[in-house]
Amino acid sequence: MGVGGEPSLIVDAYSREQLVAALVDAADDDWFVLGGGSNLLAADEPFDGTVIRILTSGFAPIDGAPEGFQRVSVEAGQNWDEFVAWTVAEGLQGVEAMSGIPGTAGAAPIQNVGAYGQEIVQTLVSVDLIDEGSSEIVEVPAAELGLGPRTSDLKRHYGEEPIRNAVIAGITLDLRVVGTDPTPVADERIRGALSLLETDALSLAEIRDRVLAIRASKGMVLDPSDADTRSAGSFFNNPIIAEADARRLPAECPRWPVDEVVEAVQVFDLATWDGQVPRVAAPASRVKVSAAWLIENSGLPKGFALHGSRASLSTKHTLAITNRGGATADEVAALARYVRTRVASEYGITLNPEPVFVGVEL
Structure with missing residues (x-):
């Protein structure tokens, strides 16, 4: 996203041996393991700890x-x-x-x-x-x-x-x-x-x-000339809710069934078993609904930004929060909080963020 402060120390691990050694050395301090950083939102304040960057390849x-x-x-x-x-x-x-x-x-x-x-x-x-x-x-x-x-x-x-x-x-x-x-x-x-x-x-x-x-x-392939690609991808997970709750949403809200896993094995003590097999109640059906639809239909269109903010929803996809140039982590978090509040107010559903947060609270 191009936001966030600097850590006190960065350790690059180019091999598994170096990775293990870095983890052992940092065990008594605050540490964070970094991959590509594409699903990360770090606070503007410096991270007072060690960032271990995994650079193994092959x-x-x-x-x-x-x-x-x-x-x-x-x-x-x-x-x-x-x-x-x-x-x-x-x-x-x-x-x-x-x-x-x-x-x-x-x-x-x-x-x-x-x-x-x-x-x-x-x-x-x-x-x-x-x-x-x-x-x-x-x-x-x-x-x-x-x-x-x-x-x-x-x-x-x-x-x-x-x-x-x-x-x-x-x-x-x-x-x-x-x-x-x-x-x-x-x-x-x-x-x-x-x-x-x-x-x-x-x-x-x-x-x-x-x-x-x-x-x-959708702005989901990195392009340095396109601010819509300066994002963490989908900022919110698609909510998984009870089917009964989904029925209260407008019919045009996209939704997909979630496969349920029912435990089929029952164990009985033969010394006390009465020969009856109790019926296993199936869990309540769940449905995954579109977070992007909820955001846009809460009155937040593509490209929406808070007044004076350099962070905005993507102009191509409402599920991405983007850095339009010079944004801070606080500006990104403020927009995310506003989006959550609008969706919760309109539909009674709390969106959960997908990126990993370091020092950021919503």
Whole structure:
């Protein structure tokens, strides 16, 4: 976003060994691990602590994938889009719809990044973690990370501590081997996002090109000459609310069902069991609704800014808060607070911010 003060100390880690050493050295002080910085809002005041910047890079095919797939190991500091471009060139399917997402590979599992029908949970096998207070790197299966809609046990949600405080050193993915020729797009969500018919055939490269074009049209591909791209991407998460609450919203508000996971296993003590199986009540249905629609229909159009502020909503997408040039973190936060207040007042829904905040409160 181009805002924020300077930390007392920046330590660059170009290897896993340097990363572990930096974490050990900073253990008794305030510290913060930085990837690409694309999903970050730091306060204007200097950070009185150590910022550890992960600059590890590289990826390589490894053994262990099931038939028809290729397993790939990726370093946490690897530029994400460069890695996606390589998978497309190699004919490996699974992350092509996430083309153009800024940042590093290590950040991908933290909020289960996704776009246009794909999420990292669909391909993630495991992550290499350094738990807080440890100097060991452990491999943790993806199933143990609590991955959900834009969340995981590793994510520091606004106002909350992560369930597991750890640093990612690397990730491992299983990608389907499909080649570089056009093939029918099997994923219904990708077809819908790209306006494809069920019979349309596209290569991975063509999917990537279309995704990049869509993202650019929304100001979501970095362009130094375009102030709409000086943002943290989507500033607010799409709210997930009860279906009953969603029915009270105007019919034109976009919404999507959220898959529920029902625990199917019941355990009974045979010594006392009466032979009856109690009915398991299904959880209340939940719905994800469009934060962008809520913002715009609260009377805040694209390009909206508070009087005299150098921060504004993007002129292309109301979900992004942008730095129009010389903005401060306080100006960004003030606009975010105003947006939250308007949406809560109009629809009774509190929007939760998506970026990681350092020293900023809403």
